[in-house]
Amino acid sequence: MLGRQFETDSMRAMRKRIWLSLGLGAATLAGTSYIILNSAIFNPAIAQTAVALARNFRPDPVKLQGRTGGSVSMTSLSGQANCRGFASEQPNHTINLTANFPLVDFLVYTKNVNDDTTMMIKGPNGLVMCADDEYRGRNPQLTRRLPEGSYQIWVGARNANQSVNYTLSVSEIKQK
Template sequence: MDIYKNCQVNMANLGWGALAGIAVTLAIAAPSFAQSAITLDRNFRPDPEKLLGNGGGNVSLASLAGIADNCRGFANAEPNHTITLNENFPLLDLLVYTNNVNDDPTMLVKGPNGIVICADDESGGRYPQANRRLPKGTYQVWVGSKNINQSFSYMLSLSEIVQK
């Protein structure tokens, strides 16, 4: 019997239950860097809109941003959130909160037309925050940590007014 027919016979002998079990095992074992996606129009409700996630990783935010200037921290290669703005926003404020005082979050936002925003807590607060006029389009948000491979839970708050 040739190799191809042998594989067919062996797969048939396993049965669907065994194959489903293998598929479930592979799905559980595969790392998940799930992200959330949200679409916003002006005057969205609730304001602020809150997204939860896990920050940190081992990829430099500066390398993801393509710039070294003021882009600190480490995150996963895939963005944590994708935000689609259906309209131009005169102001959109993005603010990252954590519950643990030992977490040191940073943030990278990349958008249309080469927009790159890097933020950390050096602007006076404890949390990374960015607020500015943003044109309609799709934005990717990475939440990182100043320390490599430090993982933490966070909340990303989005508002049309500056948050305190």
């Protein structure tokens, strides 16, 4: 049996800042160390989710649902030629890591084998990471050691304004 995880003062303060900045209610799931705030009520086409994760979070992986869409190239959003696909100007998700993580694995997948998604993550200190087809030659996946901080995640599609339902899976181990 796992020991209880307690919300620290800094986690509580971060949750309050996120909650106040979004002007939304916050739901803390009992027995877990993450908070999900969903602003989909304002624009369901561009659901933005903010999640705060502490080390050893449960459940692992955390799975977030979303939908691609947008006409902005990931190349222009990132400033890097290796970022493929199209997304909206706003990130789909924000992950706030409350500590340094030895490893975080981000994986995007869909139910339809013909869907072609891409991913871009912007982190603290100008860090930009892009992914396309790393997982089994089909889905975007990024696995890295990451410092504490806020990470904005865009999930894009191969074509402009293409709407694809996806799952973003975040884990502390490499997902296979």
